[in-house]
Amino acid sequence: MVPNAAGYKIPRDFFYGDKDVEQYDRTQAMIGYEFSHTFDNDWTLRQNLRYGTVSLQEDGLYSNGVFTGTTLQRYRWAHDTKVNTFTVDNQLEGMVDTGALQHTLLLGADYRWYRHGASTFYDPSADAAFFPGTTPSIDILNPIYGGAYGPPALGPESRTTLNQFGLYAQDQIRFGEGWLATLNGRYDFVSSKLDTSSMERNDNEFTGRAALAYEFANGFTPYVSYSTSFSPTTSDNGQGALLAPESAEQWEAGIKYAPTSFDGLFTLAYFDITRQNVPTQVSTAPPLTETIGEVRVKGVELSAHANLDNGLKVIGGVTYLDAEVISPYGPSYDFAQAGTTPIQIPDLTASLWLDYAFQGDQLEGLSVGAGVRYIGESWADRVNTLKVDSATLFDAAIRYESDNWSVALNVANLFDKEYVSSCQGVSLCGYGAGRTFMLKASTSW
Template structure:
């Protein structure tokens, strides 16, 4: 809940946004006591305008290298799976303020399936949920379970990388559809002074900064942070967020580099509405019509969300005289989340449609208190050897993951509330005894090896193998022990032609440890499966761009199915489809990103024979997007930026039986900006025509409205 003191801070933020452009253009900004001050923008380039490293800034919309697909600094076209990279400039051009907003134009990714959610980045890749087991920060997993996990603010990120398909052969258990790797901003050794402020049309403002420099000949530093808050799109929703991320790099010589990365995040909010709503009254009319997309059916005097989160880690790298390199990446993380809210669950009495003219919604009174501690360390040895005509880049690794969650979840008494004319303030409760009160510890050890082979003036072969041992121990309610060991692998082959064309093919197996009790009292086995992928990557010579097209056939086995009281593990889901994505800096003036995804999602095995052959609910089978931006480079309009995009999200189903469909939608976004010397102003508008639509439904009891039109005005200065 936002206090008067925080409201004062927000007023300052909103005021700073309005006055920053005036301040930047005033004579007072350029001189002091009559003495001119020359402010120059510093542009750092590597080689022929390329990236300095696979973790550094991306030029425009087109990345060149990645570590996500191989754990080595590798050109994207040499990775035998589809890879997408969204750099800092693209995030800013799109006006993205969250990770899920930044990935709305990325092939194969379905973001915000339940509409906007300020405390979670919901992401599906190739039809499978990556939210809990498929997100990584600087190559180390951000695993979450229940409500215990980590929220990464996009302002502190240099780039967001998506590896499509299984990643278990490199990273251990992970989402089969793919993984998202967040790359943090880190010291560059160059002077950096950047301040940005903005406010959106809902009255939510922010102030961010990014400062870096050399502290000495061997030490570089960087610190960035953001403070934000205000009202949300729906009734009662409001939040207050503070993030700071300091980092420091020590480089005593060319062979050794040691970087410390830290973060502190605070978030408290009143939850947004527009979610957990019934299919009848959102997707289709109820007898009274539609539920307002701005309605919020929580109790604002009770509703609360509080997150305290911190992490610290390092990346150590040393190269020996024989050119073999050792690396150790390590991170400790802590998160404490307390949450209390009321949310709808159908109409009274927990019915998908109104009964006997009663338009009241049933509600669930939910509360949890969750603490998470994580420790991760990845040790790597990398080197090159030559055997005859074959060049090998070898990678060996040992990784340890520790995850500890101490959680309590409970429900309580809740009164119904009118879907048409909600009245808030009735007493709620009492809270019932917890149905979960446990301390769960997971330990995982993985050993892996990789060989990247090059031969024959263009052939590229990638071989991966990994074995993981996972053990879970839970004390309390529920209590259990479980352990499992599994191997996973990847084989990829490609040929790099001189004209920039690289066709490739790969096969990969995976496993994903599952924390869930089955109906017979046993613990679920890991999900397993395999993917076959063929594709082509093209880096044209005529302009700076990367085009990737791929066909894939992905099967997930050991899927847990059935009602919550009788869960079984005999399910199987297949995702088979096609993706194409183009990212281009066509000229210095034109930037374009375009994507098209279509696949067939099918339940191929299930305890309920009636749904075999059906499409899983929530996820659309077709998506398409296009965003283009033009910058005037000279003349009277020099510095003016015009951008526009369209996002198409295909239809999906709201139920496993495929009886209720969620319609498709096309949304238009707009960008208007102006950049001059060391300052700039941008206006981003998403859902320009304010379309009223449902983003997705997870059963007919839980549908979420997509966000209405949002305008974001922001200004920045650098010196």
């Protein structure tokens, strides 16, 4: 994070809210079941069902990114949100032989119902250049807290409802000495409605995947695949219009290697993904989401996982991404965005984790781990004028297991490095989490 024109930076531990305003109350509940039955002919029937509900009330003061001298402008945002979901998935799986071909068939139908209702309140900064409100600014060197904050005047509820019904089938075919082909298809029927504007969308879409692999006896498996996807959204643009569903297609080729001499798995893949109607947040004050058009992401991914006989476990991975906005469109259409890289996408990420389980009777059950993470550069704004710096972070862990008990202490960002995690604009950036401890105890029976 760079200083402003006056040479000041917002400290990582600076509190720009107000205890007289801050509220966060969340209540969440889920109930469901998983049913499975295998018939005498080895065909299996499954049904998974779940209902969930979430109620969230939130109120607070936030930075709107305007930072002049030592003064930081703020806005107030509050909402009362309720979300209800219901999902049910029915599957039938079995095996069929047709001559030299061995088929593993999966047939299914699922249904998803989602309802999102929210009443919101937004009050801009009192000294905002446009549409000033009543929320006071704050001085980062001499903050003054407290004020005459009344309860938020929440607006009428905005409710969005989505119904999605899908039919799908998959056929995994083995033939020859080591050939494996996978074919699957899915057809979705989606209807969504924004009650406040009586706007409705009905979208029907077919998606599928085709993949071919060959399993060599020495553990190598090269493969190639093509797939398409369809993801409906319940988001609106804050102006009474529902966003179009996101769709994508992906080509991928790679190789997997499972050694025969030890327990491990190594993968190398190249992929090329093209996404249409990509949603992105274009404003946080107030929150507004739009589609930025078509985005293409090409990349290479390498991963390694090895369990060695001496108690050492090694997990690592490297991902390189080349993302580009191919065709920008939408209400915030800007020709300057064509050829740019979308925000919040680092060009390179990498991680390495070593875990050692002590051997011998005295220390049996004790293990320690240490790792390093690298987050590459990303762009802070949609027209690519300012970059977010890369960061290297270290983590550690210690764990003890005995019988059916386990206790683990995990420490993320071990050296408490100060870094910016990502930006949604040149003045809308956030620090990454500092040193974080997590102690977990569990038992099983």
